[in-house]
Amino acid sequence: MIVGDWTCTEVKALREALRQTQEEFAETLGYTIHAVQKWENLPAGRKLARLKTVEDMEGQLARLDPVQHERFQSALARLYSGPLTRDRAAELESEEVVDVNRREFGKVLAGALMAESLHIGHGDARRIAVYVNLIEDEARRVGGAPLVRAVVAQSEQALRVLDTVTFGNSEAETIYLSAVGHLAAAASWLAFDSTLLAQARRSANDAFAVANQAGDDDVTVHSCMVRSLETLALAKTGEGSPQYALRLTGLARNLLRGRPPARIHALVATREAQAHAQLGDRERFVRAIAVAWREMEQAADYEPIEQCPVWLQFVSRSEIKFHEARGYERLGDTATAVELFSAMERGAGRNAVFYRARKAAILAGGGDLAAAVAEGVQVLDQLEQGLSSPRTITVLEPIRTAADKLPTDEEFCQRFDAVSSKVGV
Numbered sequence: 366m367i368v369g370d371w372t373c374t375e376v377k378a379l380r381e382a383l384r385q386t387q388e389e390f391a392e393t394l395g396y397t398i399h400a401v402q403k404w405e406n407l408p409a410g411r412k413l414a415r416l417k418t419v420e421d422m423e424g425q426l427a428r429l430d431p432v433q434h435e436r437f438q439s440a441l442a443r444l445y446s447g448p449l450t451r452d453r454a455a456e457l458e459s460e461e462v463v464d465v466n467r468r469e470f471g472k473v474l475a476g477a478l479m480a481e482s483l484h485i486g487h488g489d490a491r492r493i494a495v496y497v498n499l500i501e502d503e504a505r506r507v508g509g510a511p512l513v514r515a516v517v518a519q520s521e522q523a524l525r526v527l528d529t530v531t532f533g534n535s536e537a538e539t540i541y542l543s544a545v546g547h548l549a550a551a552a553s554w555l556a557f558d559s560t561l562l563a564q565a566r567r568s569a570n571d572a573f574a575v576a577n578q579a580g581d582d583d584v585t586v587h588s589c590m591v592r593s594l595e596t597l598a599l600a601k602t603g604e605g606s607p608q609y610a611l612r613l614t615g616l617a618r619n620l621l622r623g624r625p626p627a628r629i630h631a632l633v634a635t636r637e638a639q640a641h642a643q644l645g646d647r648e649r650f651v652r653a654i655a656v657a658w659r660e661m662e663q664a665a666d667y668e669p670i671e672q673c674p675v676w677l678q679f680v681s682r683s684e685i686k687f688h689e690a691r692g693y694e695r696l697g698d699t700a701t702a703v704e705l706f707s708a709m710e711r712g713a714g715r716n717a718v719f720y721r722a723r724k725a726a727i728l729a730g731g732g733d734l735a736a737a738v739a740e741g742v743q744v745l746d747q748l749e750q751g752l753s754s755p756r757t758i759t760v761l762e763p764i765r766t767a768a769d770k771l772p773t774d775e776e777f778c779q780r781f782d783a784v785s786s787k788v789g790v
Contacts, residue, residue: 371413371422374488376404378440379426382433394421427672434671486533490540493523497548498675504551505679508715508754509558510788517564520545520552524571527578539579546575546584547676553591557598558715560755565595582620586629587676589617593636600643607640614640626663628673628680634660635688642692650696654689661685679716683709687720694723699731715754718747722760729764737764738777745777748784758785 380390380401387405391398396418404413413419429437504512523545532538553568569592576584593613599605614636621629634657641649661682670678690705706724711717722744729737741764744757765781768774 370487371419372411372488373405373407376401376413376422378437379422380405381440382429382437383425384436394425396421427669429671431671484531484533485537485541487537487540490532490537490544493548494540494544497544497551500548500551501675501678504555504558505715506752508752508757509555510753510755513552513555513559513561513564516548516555517552517568520548520568520571523548524575542575542579543581543584546572546579546581547587549575550584550587550591551676553588553595557591557595558754558756560759562595562599562604569595583674586617586620586633589613590629590632590636593640597636597639597643607643610636610640626660626667628661628664628668628677631657631660631664631685632677632680635685638688638692639695642695645696647696650692654685654692657685657688683720684716687716687723690727691723694727699727702727703731715752718744718752719754719757719760722757725764726760729767734764734767734771734774738768738774741781742777745780745784748788749780753788755788758788
């Protein structure tokens with residue numbers, strides 16, 4: 366991650382990420398405490414002037430570990446919080462900073478966009494971008510259902526204000542349009558995870574429209590990845606098409622041509638692999654998944670996770686292995702799929718729980734109901750602890766139906782029913 370424009374807000378966030386006093390922060394950077402106090406007392410929105418100081422800030426930011434980087438993002442969100450009436454950047458210094466709970470960021474942003482006449486400056490636009498990152502981070506932790514209604518509402522409101530908004534400068538406009546595009550793509554994924562398929566399609570179309578208006582290739586690629594995942598999932602019922610998914614991945618690949626190694630290349634390859642698997646083309650599937658592995662290994666070497674866009678930070682070796690296993694499942698090679706799933710690292714969070722649900726489904730499809738229920742129980746353990754993903758529940762439904770015939774699995778059935786009644790939108 367590169368900040369570029371360092372203001373008092375970014376300096377304070379960096380110091381908070383390190384959990385240092387001003388004196389400790391000064392010593393870390395090799396400056397005096399007077400210098401740190403001067404930076405943090407700059408009028409809000411004024412940038413640090415000296416190139417050497419900016420370079421030192423960027424260098425320290427690059428050295429943050431993942432936990433410190435998350436604290437940096439959280440501090441930015443808090444420090445940039447507040448109602449978006451006029452450009453608040455000039456007011457932030459004199460006001461008490463509001464501590465925004467992550468679970469409430471959707472309400473805060475939705476309210477911020479309700480002004481009848483909205484003027485968005487550079488600080489406002491960046492604040493919105495930070496909130497979008499928090500949405501992605503929260504979604505990985507809790508699933509789609511707890512967030513989807515608020516995020517869809519704020520996405521639609523953010524789109525509506527484009528008709529009347531004025532921007533402080535071209536940079537503010539660029540940042541805002543990018544954030545709104547990524548917000549719409551995030552809303553699409555949340556709707557998909559919540560099995561609100563019509564809404565998922567509408568939000569994806571919104572993201573494409575904003576990307577076209579802004580000329581933002583990154584938003585287009587994000588939209589292609591979300592929409593291709595959705596259409597592949599729907600292909601089984603005839604509501605989606607592997608060929609359409611390949612058109613989307615082809616568009617994304619063309620836009621990414623010439624870019625250095627990064628996780629996005631691996632993600633594009635996994636989507637292509639899944640499309641080929643659904644079409645029954647084993648040779649092209651194997652070739653595409655090999656590309657995904659190669660890109661993932663290169664990304665691991667050249668793209669530190671903290672420098673990766675937040676919406677792509679879920680792309681890992683486990684993600685590639687999941688798509689490899691899922692592809693073999695779609696090709697009818699259940700034995701290879703189960704073997705690959707069994708070799709995956711255990712984890713928590715939205716994706717890890719979905720991986721395990723899919724493994725359970727494969728085991729059930731292969732006739733090993735006892736093993737499927739055992740995996741399903743571990744999925745329920747996570748869902749009972751607050752993860753809310755209707756899509757994951759849907760994957761387990763056939764196991765629940767089969768287990769109903771076995772009296773020994775009564776506990777699984779009861780727990781499934783209890784969880785599914787709570788996991789909703």
